[in-house]
Amino acid sequence: MKTIRRTFQASAISRIVCFFSILFSGFFARAVEVDSFTAVRAVDDERVAATVAADKVRLDRIYSDGLRYAHANGKIDDKAQHIAALADKKTSHDHFDYQVREFRSAGPGVVLMSGRLLIHTTSAKGKSVNDVNFLAVWREESGRWRLLDWQAAKNPAPVNVTH
Numbered sequence: 001m002k003t004i005r006r007t008f009q010a011s012a013i014s015r016i017v018c019f020f021s022i023l024f025s026g027f028f029a030r031a032v033e034v035d036s037f038t039a040v041r042a043v044d045d046e047r048v049a050a051t052v053a054a055d056k057v058r059l060d061r062i063y064s065d066g067l068r069y070a071h072a073n074g075k076i077d078d079k080a081q082h083i084a085a086l087a088d089k090k091t092s093h094d095h096f097d098y099q100v101r102e103f104r105s106a107g108p109g110v111v112l113m114s115g116r117l118l119i120h121t122t123s124a125k126g127k128s129v130n131d132v133n134f135l136a137v138w139r140e141e142s143g144r145w146r147l148l149d150w151q152a153a154k155n156p157a158p159v160n161v162t163h
Contacts, residue, residue, distance in 0.1 A: 036145075037103040040111045040138045043145045048096045051086060059083050064139060064146040072132045072154040094127075095120040109140035116155070131155040 043062060050058035060083060067079040077085060086093070100115035113136040120129050137149035 036105065036111055036140075040103060040113060040145050041101070043138070044101075044113060044136070044147075047147060051093050052095070054086050054089055054092070056083050056087050059086065061144075062147055064141060064148040066148060068149050070149075070151045072130060072152040091121050091123040093119060093121055106137070111138045111145070112136070113138060117152075 046058065047062045049055075050062060060079075063079045063083070065079060067077075067082065069077040069079075069082045071077070085091075097118040097120065098115060099118060101113060101117075102115055104112045104114075106112050114134060116131070116133050118129050118131055120127070122128075132152040132154050134150065134152045136147060136151075138145050139148045140146075
């Protein structure tokens with residue numbers, strides 16, 4: 001009888017431990033996800049500041065070596081091409097104004113950032129504002145979040161409708 005009681009008690013304890021493990025694993029997974037989103041938001045803010053400053057050293061640290069940067073006009077750059085284009089300052093990026101910036105986990109060490117962004121620039125043609133929707137892929141590489149992919153699509157100008 002004592003053996004049956006001990007087996008039952010051990011089984012009950014195992015079930016309780018299993019229940020709380022499952023319960024808290026979701027909590028801890030969510031906490032890790034939120035920490036990842038906070039870290040990616042911070043490094044993206046750093047990317048924006050480095051872009052405005054045309055700072056090649058900071059951009060080199062932020063961009064993954066495998067960067068694929070697809071501009072809203074269809075031009076595609078790798079890491080070296082994109083940094084060189086920003087550094088030559090033919091177009092200066094004056095200000096980035098996120099209208100929407102959302103984060104989703106795509107698996108361990110990968111965060112998707114998407115939204116809508118107004119990019120204020122100055123070139124030989126003058127000042128302009130590009131209104132784009134974007135998708136960015138951030139990947140954790142050797143303990144650092146780095147931009148792996150950027151894809152942007154230009155939004156059409158609003159149409160004035162008169163009744």
